[in-house]
Amino acid sequence: MPPRPLPIAPDLLRAVRESCLEAGELAFDLFRPGEKTAARTWAKSGGSPVTEADIGVDTFLRIRLSALLPEAAWLSEETVDDAQRLSRRFVWVVDPIDGTRAYMSGSPDWAVCVALLDEGEPILGVVHAPACEATYTTLRGGGAQKNGIGIAASPATELDGARIAGPKPMLDALARFESFQPVDKIPSLALRLTRIADGSIDAGLISTDARDWDLAAADLILREANGRLSGGSGEPVVYNREIPIHGVLIASCGGLSEPLLAAMQHLRDGQPQRI
Structure with a gap:
């Protein structure tokens, strides 16, 4: 028997989008463009920063999204993980503020991210960046939109001149073998992917240790805009594993996928240590 379809999917996407817009307003109240946030901040057990805005948005979204689809499990950066998600068909994957350090410092490059997984596959995604006035949305098979207008990744097919974002050590290493911008x-990370999806840049590199909540919503948006996210050797990205952590990842417009994967292979062959 085929799996039952997601109930009233377009209505659900609209409701999730509205929830993300409201969540963005909560975070924006404590955001200070170009200045240190007004939110209280502290370090989590692993040393990464968190703010009261992260926690407030997480709580708001858990209440709102759980009401929209009660049977869905929950995976979020700011909530203690619950193993029951591994046996659920639907899972909400949430990053209340992706780019917390940017948010804390007054940079606009932060976003509220929500994805819905169906048997581990993203089927709905919203990435809302209030300080950039950008809201990306998608349903699987329905194309990708930015502020309600359809978007597509760039038509680039050659690395020469391609606009590539990523950590400086990775870009410096790649520049030893390839010419690019x-x-x-x-x-x-979500905005790194969505800016490939809307054609602002052509590709992006992601170092190890990205989590599901950094990626899932933007991954689907990128796919629906004719782009691709993969592991460093071209393997598919798998979500809702017991440990939702990823290795090196490569994101690009469709035409750059193979050239960039080949370049990364060349990089690994010429520089065996981890980058």
Whole structure:
């Protein structure tokens, strides 16, 4: 028997989008463009920063999204993980503020991210960047939109001149083998992907340790805009595993996928240590 379809999917996407817009307003109240945030901040057990805005948005979205689809499990950066998600068909994957350090410092490059997984596959995604006045949305098979207008990744097919974002050590290593146009690091991984989706840049590199909540919503947006996210050797990205952590990832417009994968292979062959 085929899986039942997601109930009233367009209505659900609209409701999720509205929830993200409201969540963005909560975070924006404590955001200070170009200045340190007004939110209280502290370090989590692993040393990464968190703010009261992260926690407030997480709580708001859990209440709102759980009401929209009660049978869905929950995976979020700011909530203790619950193993029951591994046996659920639907899972909400949430990053209340992707790019917390950017948010804390007054950079606009942060976003509220929500994805819905169906058997581990993203089927709905919203990435809302209030300080950039950009809201990206998608349903699987329905194309990708930015502020309600359809978007598509760039038609680039050659690395020469391609605009590539990522951590400086990775870009510097790649530049030893390839000619391209480096782009300043985009601190939000979700925005790094969505800016490939809307054609602002052509590709992006992601170092190890990205989490599902950094990627899932933007991954679907990128796919629906004719782009691709993969592991460093071209393997598909798998979500809702027991440990939702990823290795090196490569994102690009469709035409750059193979050239960039080949370049990364060349890089690994010429520089065996981890980058």
